Amino acid sequence: MLELRHFQVLRAIAREGSLAGAARVLRYTQPTVTYHLATLESHFGAPLFHRSSRGAALTEVGEALLPHAEAVLERVRLAEQEVRGMVRRGTATLRVGTFPTAGALLLPPAVRSLHRQGVHVTLREGELPTLLAGLRSRELHLALVFSQPGDRLDLEEDFIVHPLLEDPLMLVLPADHPQAHRESVPLTALREDGWIMGTTDWDPCDRLLSWACAQEGFEPVRVMRTDDYGVLQGFVAAGLGVALVPGLGLGSPRDDIVVRPIDGRALARQIGVAVLRTTTVGSAGQLLAELRKEAARIQAEHRGPGLTPPVVAPR
Structure with a gap:
């Protein structure tokens, strides 16, 4: 059976370049590191590192496994952070990403409304590639995103993008x-x-x-x-x-x-909210509802007589 410490050992060896280095940063003995690595290699039926006097380098199988191991460890870290924060504050934290212009105008009124309802919100501002990476790694529950009309954002089917304006x-x-x-x-x-x-x-x-x-x-x-x-x-x-x-x-x-x-x-440009389809954080729906209200207000203010629909460029 796989254990988190197996993945921790894999990551440490890959980062340090040797079993001795991994043992040092993990504060294990080297035989302990060797044992966990052998267990992991036995589970997959293949060596994960090429070992020599110069250290340890990932095999092709090891390179394929490492990103999954890192993702598992990161999700566990986020789960611990979220649950401990919920225990401390009595409420879950909603992790929200935004690009600068939306962060300045569209998002603040919606966040203010959630704060009044007792929802704790943390914000990360960044350009679009940073936000998409945060969504894919599950570091963000949702994010304000933008695209050229007709374009698809680089997000897998686990996410849905709700148009705002x-x-x-x-x-x-x-x-x-x-x-x-x-x-x-x-x-x-x-x-x-x-x-x-x-x-x-x-x-x-x-x-x-x-x-x-x-x-x-x-x-x-x-x-x-x-x-x-x-x-x-x-x-x-x-x-x-x-x-x-x-x-x-x-x-x-x-x-x-x-x-x-x-x-x-x-x-x-099309502005929307990208949300993980399977999110169980109820406050994500609350924020989406508030963002829709604010988007409708902004759209009404900027809508003039005779405004033609935006042109959609071919992809």
Whole structure:
């Protein structure tokens, strides 16, 4: 029968590179480490390490087993942390992830409502890849996520994404830009401009911009990368370039820039909540309900007459 200490020994040998090193960090004797490793290898019927005078290196079977062992140990650590916290506070902790713009506007009212109901919430802010990794490792119960409409997030079927709202993407121009006087600006009028874009090539907003520009027969020229919308606004105001920014990321725009919709096509990113399908934390449902209320309020505030549905780019 497999035991947690077998996995602890496997992980320690892999990290330390030797049985002696594993014995040292685990505070076992070396014969004890050897015994647990032999038990584990007997269970699987294959050697897990190549051993030599230089130490121990994982075999192919060992490399296949190690991530599962680490996942088991991490889940046990999280279970201990959650249950001990529940015993100490009398309530379970809801672990929530968020990306910055949602963390600033969409999430706080919902969390405040849960706090008033006695629910303990911990928050982790990060970019999308960090949040998805936290969900897959079960370090997060749920997370606010975003994607280009029509895209699928890189999450297995264990998760469901509940849509909240479509966040329109708006053009940000210097106040003295030749197109600043327009109520809406066609992308074709910006084909000669430089663009301030996100720091990673997978950014859904940038991919949607590139797709939309391609429909007009040109490719946006990137002149700067940043994920800080305050920095972005400053360099747009300085005339370095123009940008496409989600509505939730605009905050209070500077006086020396203008914000305009794109003429002829409404582009947006989809914001949703990714939740483990089998979660038993009841407060996850409470938070989802509060987020839906806040999303409906934001959507109503930003919905104007004649607003066309957002364009969905092909994947």
